[in-house]
Amino acid sequence: MTESGDSFRFTCPVDVRFKDIDVGGHAHHSHALVYMEEARAEYWRQVVGRPHSEEVDYILAEAKLRFHRRVLYPGRLEVAVRVARLGKRHFEMDYEVRSAEGDLLISGSTVQVMYDYAAGATRAIPTEVARAIQALDGPFGPGGRPRED
Amino acid sequence: MTESGDSFRFTCPVDVRFKDIDVGGHAHHSHALVYMEEARAEYWRQVVGRPHSEEVDYILAEAKLRFHRRVLYPGRLEVAVRVARLGKRHFEMDYEVRSAEGDLLISGSTVQVMYDYAAGATRAIPTEVARAIQALDGPFGPGGRPRED
Amino acid sequence: MTESGDSFRFTCPVDVRFKDIDVGGHAHHSHALVYMEEARAEYWRQVVGRPHSEEVDYILAEAKLRFHRRVLYPGRLEVAVRVARLGKRHFEMDYEVRSAEGDLLISGSTVQVMYDYAAGATRAIPTEVARAIQALDGPFGPGGRPRED
């Protein structure tokens, strides 16, 4: 989980909805995962090149969230996402949710595991998926972490 | 859509969640449909006898809602539901959402059409489904409306 | 509730979210009210000129929905909204939710009653609010319905 936005190469706009707002006057904290999901799904469509939702072939194993500032309505968020670690069967993504003014509102990370729904078992990340991720967010060194060249 | 609760024979408790509450301090109005759905699904499991969610073999065609009082948190709602009209391919349900104290909070109705997802087409209500509905909420006269004997 | 989109003068785009989709593969039906709310709120901000959410000074009394086609993900909806009837203390709005391709997905209407939260009572629609609505969606004749000139 990082807090510096300088190395995100993919962002996705997400509109806050009135219904997101809870009695405290800001978006309910569970929407952090919804905003991040929109960016992750868009990354999966545009970067990985799997346009159909039935092709979301991973499961979410972990999530970490940090709430920096309130998400207000109305507003358009910019959600930055990147693959921070690329393993054989799993990959980790980092996120930053920012206001239209650029303020960091939420940061976080999720761990996904590739899953074969038909077989009911984890599977290796397909080569073409790994290659597409590498092309945008790589290179990744030993341990799947970004290589500091 | 009725407002007298005397003829409902099936009710289902539904707990209000904190997240249901919007900035106005009461449950967001779209939750009316969620509370009614919980009662409809329970009716489908217990009265119609289809315990699995994949057996929800109808589609929602229409809904009408009237908001009488605010839904507050915390609270346990009692959602009454009945089949008000039983057609050949569709059926209409009436609902009353009441507070634990018995106050009418929301009333409404929905129209469902039996649907064959595999064939992608509407279908007749299966005999055993109609019979189970008749047994609780019937008899239904010409036009599918309850018979006033 | 109308189904011809020709006389709507205000529309609002709303992005479908992955989380809107239920086990049936389409947006859960309760989101109809969420999509309409986004358009209504935007109308309130842009047409009526009340930019802050705390200035949503009405309560929802009724809603009617008709589901024509499935709402799918990903997709950008166009939600058309207009005031169909302008009373002294209440107003009725009509909606059409269309796909990016222009297909009618959901139609509906809602009834709002102006409310003074501080006093805990209904109130008359303020003159400047009625005037702004008239300017876009009027003129309204006797009974608050659009005048057919």
Added chain:
Amino acid sequence: MTESGDSFRFTCPVDVRFKDIDVGGHAHHSHALVYMEEARAEYWRQVVGRPHSEEVDYILAEAKLRFHRRVLYPGRLEVAVRVARLGKRHFEMDYEVRSAEGDLLISGSTVQVMYDYAAGATRAIPTEVARAIQALDGPFGPGGRPRED
């Protein structure tokens, strides 16, 4: 974040709703935070003794989630919650979400910071709040962590 349920002294039942289920056939992962919130709010009412939602006088700063098994519908969850660390201005809670059969579905933790909404600033945990937490989940040693006696 722990995975052994033996030391939780407070649990709260939460019913899964049909609407929680996403296109994958299980509860959308963001509901993990909703289920935990229900238990946290109930703890706040019953253990801390603040029955009104306006008395939720903390803000959420962090959350961590681990997804072990799918949350299915219908079902009643048991959500266990405890204060795992009690600081001067913040406290950390651990959670376990289990199925009716006792299977661990989700585990996680959240960090809360006491907040004075009127002053717009963090504040110390009130003595009576700390005392109530100590009585159930204490004692807490240096650093706010449970004391291993």
